[in-house]
Amino acid sequence: MKTQIVFLFIVVIFFVGGKAEAETSDQDHPVSFFTLKTVMEGERRLFVGVGGKIDGVVNPTLPVRAWDVVKITLINDDGLNHHITLPSFFITSEEVSEKGSKTVMTFVPFKTGGYGYFCILEGHRALGMEGLLVVSH
Ligand SMILES: [Cu+2]
Numbered sequence: 503m504k505t506q507i508v509f510l511f512i513v514v515i516f517f518v519g520g521k522a523e524a525e526t527s528d529q530d531h532p533v534s535f536f537t538l539k540t541v542m543e544g545e546r547r548l549f550v551g552v553g554g555k556i557d558g559v560v561n562p563t564l565p566v567r568a569w570d571v572v573k574i575t576l577i578n579d580d581g582l583n584h585h586i587t588l589p590s591f592f593i594t595s596e597e598v599s600e601k602g603s604k605t606v607m608t609f610v611p612f613k614t615g616g617y618g619y620f621c622i623l624e625g626h627r628a629l630g631m632e633g634l635l636v637v638s639h
Pocket of ligand 1: 631
């Protein structure tokens with residue numbers, strides 16, 4: 503019984519501590535969220551922005567600030583396999599293969615400039631699946 507209470511106490515501390523830490527780090531490092539869905543339009547393969555300023559925009563340019571945390575959610579909306587990749591930041595998402603599935607790619611842009619993002623699946627980039635991440639100071 504005593505062991506269980508001690509365990510419960512540790513669990514409570516863990517959750518309260520974790521939450522406080524997350525809030526602090528959010529203030530120190532702003533997070534930029536973007537959502538993209540995959541779209542098949544005839545022969546073309548596209549990313550289309552979901553929500554915010556990029557809503558409905560094909561292969562939207564994603565503006566971020568250097569050293570902010572960036573989270574890109576990729577939603578599969580066409581039932582084909584896709585990955586999104588940003589080679590300049592050594593990051594590739596998990597694959598989304600079923601319609602309705604999604605994945606989140608998190609990274610920190612550590613240099614300024616314009617960097618391409620695209621789908622690494624065979625031919626998808628050539629068929630239109632690419633856009634730009636613009637990192638400013
Ligand atoms: Cu693709």
